[in-house]
Amino acid sequence: MEVQNIRIELISPSPLNPRKTFDEAALEELASNIEKQGLLQPITVRVAKSEDVTDLETGDVTTTPCSYEIVCGERRFRAVSLLKEKEDKENVAKIKAHRKKSEQFQAISCIVREMTDDEAFDAMITENLQRKDVDPIEEAFAFAQLSERGRSYEDIALKFGKSARFVFDRIKLNSLIPELKERVRNGDIPLSGAMILSKLDEETQKEFHEEEDEQCTTAMIRDYVSNSFMELKKADWIEEDADNWENGEFKPCSQCESNTCNHGCLFYEMNNKDARCINATCFNKKRIAYVIRKILLESENLVKLGEPLSFGKTVIVAKADSYWSDERKMQYESTLEAVKQLGFAVVNPDEVFRYSCYYDADDERTLKMLDDGDVYRCISFFGYYYPEFEVKFYYTRKELASSTAAVADPKEIARENINNQLKRAKDIVKEKAAEEMRKWAQNKPYYERKEVLSIDEQTVFDVLILNSCNSDYLKKIGLEKYGKDSDFVNYVKDNKINRFQWYRAFITECLSSNNVNFYEHLRKCQNILFMEQYPDEYNKLTKKLADSFDKKEKKLKKQLEDLDNDNTEEA
Numbered sequence: 001m002e003v004q005n006i007r008i009e010l011i012s013p014s015p016l017n018p019r020k021t022f023d024e025a026a027l028e029e030l031a032s033n034i035e036k037q038g039l040l041q042p043i044t045v046r047v048a049k050s051e052d053v054t055d056l057e058t059g060d061v062t063t064t065p066c067s068y069e070i071v072c073g074e075r076r077f078r079a080v081s082l083l084k085e086k087e088d089k090e091n092v093a094k095i096k097a098h099r100k101k102s103e104q105f106q107a108i109s110c111i112v113r114e115m116t117d118d119e120a121f122d123a124m125i126t127e128n129l130q131r132k133d134v135d136p137i138e139e140a141f142a143f144a145q146l147s148e149r150g151r152s153y154e155d156i157a158l159k160f161g162k163s164a165r166f167v168f169d170r171i172k173l174n175s176l177i178p179e180l181k182e183r184v185r186n187g188d189i190p191l192s193g194a195m196i197l198s199k200l201d202e203e204t205q206k207e208f209h210e211e212e213d214e215q216c217t218t219a220m221i222r223d224y225v226s227n228s229f230m231e232l233k234k235a236d237w238i239e240e241d242a243d244n245w246e247n248g249e250f251k252p253c254s255q256c257e258s259n260t261c262n263h264g265c266l267f268y269e270m271n272n273k274d275a276r277c278i279n280a281t282c283f284n285k286k287r288i289a290y291v292i293r294k295i296l297l298e299s300e301n302l303v304k305l306g307e308p309l310s311f312g313k314t315v316i317v318a319k320a321d322s323y324w325s326d327e328r329k330m331q332y333e334s335t336l337e338a339v340k341q342l343g344f345a346v347v348n349p350d351e352v353f354r355y356s357c358y359y360d361a362d363d364e365r366t367l368k369m370l371d372d373g374d375v376y377r378c379i380s381f382f383g384y385y386y387p388e389f390e391v392k393f394y395y396t397r398k399e400l401a402s403s404t405a406a407v408a409d410p411k412e413i414a415r416e417n418i419n420n421q422l423k424r425a426k427d428i429v430k431e432k433a434a435e436e437m438r439k440w441a442q443n444k445p446y447y448e449r450k451e452v453l454s455i456d457e458q459t460v461f462d463v464l465i466l467n468s469c470n471s472d473y474l475k476k477i478g479l480e481k482y483g484k485d486s487d488f489v490n491y492v493k494d495n496k497i498n499r500f501q502w503y504r505a506f507i508t509e510c511l512s513s514n515n516v517n518f519y520e521h522l523r524k525c526q527n528i529l530f531m532e533q534y535p536d537e538y539n540k541l542t543k544k545l546a547d548s549f550d551k552k553e554k555k556l557k558k559q560l561e562d563l564d565n566d567n568t569e570e571a
Helices: 024-037 074-096 117-129 136-148 153-160 164-175 178-186 191-198 202-211 218-228 280-297 326-340 364-372 410-443 455-467 471-476 488-494 496-511 520-533 535-563
Strands: 004-007 043-054 061-072 107-112 315-317 353-357 375-383 386-396 398-400 406-408
Touching: 024 074, 043 074, 061 074, 061 107, 061 117, 074 107, 117 136, 136 153, 136 164, 136 178, 153 164, 164 191, 178 191, 178 202, 191 218, 202 218, 202 280, 280 326, 280 375, 280 386, 326 375, 326 386, 353 375, 364 375, 364 386, 455 488, 455 496, 471 496, 488 496, 496 520, 520 535
Parallel strands: 043 107, 315 375
Antiparallel strands: 004 107, 043 061, 353 386, 375 386, 398 406
């Protein structure tokens, strides 16, 4: 096999090469080794472009290569290119000093082969995927390219000594958005966590990237999925055993690849009981479809578009609130549009009724008021979980003009508006007071005081501690963080004897959070606390981890020794 010296400027990297990232520090180290020892392994190239040259004396025409494309050895090529740049700078100085130029790194040793695009690509893939330090993102790209060229998962797996499932999972990594791919490369996201994220849709991935912008563990990513997606057991169609979709648009959740139960190796902590849907788009479409299905079951009693409201019938109610997020508003609009297509009347309850009745549908009081015409039966299709079917009752603000139609009482409407304004005025006073005192907390030098906490200050401190405790703990003592009826202040005043228990619950909350993975001071606190409280278990854990580290350290140091002075890395 003939080795040729080809000038660097005639050679270029191949766009087909799946390897896109090169460690700059590692390239510098390789270049240093090559400078000392020479290039021990030539690179492989193929002719990229050639031209016909005519001999002016004989008239013979010969085809001469004028540019080459790298098949294997781009990393070595880049290292030699660095040496060429260095040499070029030194030559500029030599020319000025009338000294002879150096030509040591102007060319590189090459093996020239005739190869088709497919043959070249196959060689690049093989060389790259047999490296010890292969980038999983590049591996995913390479597998995907092979798949697009007609290779089955089984063929790819056989060629590289992997399983078909491994190939499938790697290819799925291509579904990651660029920002997450980069974080995988940087080590901010572990590969097992990346596999989980690759199953999510693009919008959800973007949300994760923006919300969880620090280094993440796989456990944190599983927690994110657990907290961000609806439990399937709480889906209406699951609860009511109605996970059947006759139109063929949806498949049952039990058979869907977006069900975490169907990815047991990734979501092993989520069994059938805790299964979640990771396809938000599909889940929301099912919500809307199920609401439509439920509305259609009521169709005989529903007020049609253009009909007057009449007692004994049901009307669909809908109202968008100003404080809703953009996402919630978009969900509302899409659901409303689907409902309107059914041809039934949709009214704003604030414009038609007085206010909502909170008695249950089968409550005797509700039934009586319904018979007397004091309340009107309504259907709401948008609630806490966005699209959701719910039967509601509203107090009428109308006087019946006939047995079939209702006419609004202008005085009653005006009275309701005034009362609403009065309530809002009281809320504004509270909001303005809270906002002003929030600024005091920011700007006044209160924290500079050094005297012992007063009784009131201690009360405030204890309330804040309790408010930061775990919700499960708060339930045990009869409090809810967001419960309107939970009076933290009075609880603290009446139960001061339990103060140290609150503090310990607060400590538990802090030291059990994922933040301990990122903050050294929290890890130190863990050591201080558990070394004192649970010395036997602490010492056992410390010894176990120390032994594990020693084994790992020996193995890795051996690998470092094997890599010293090695400049024959693959492409």
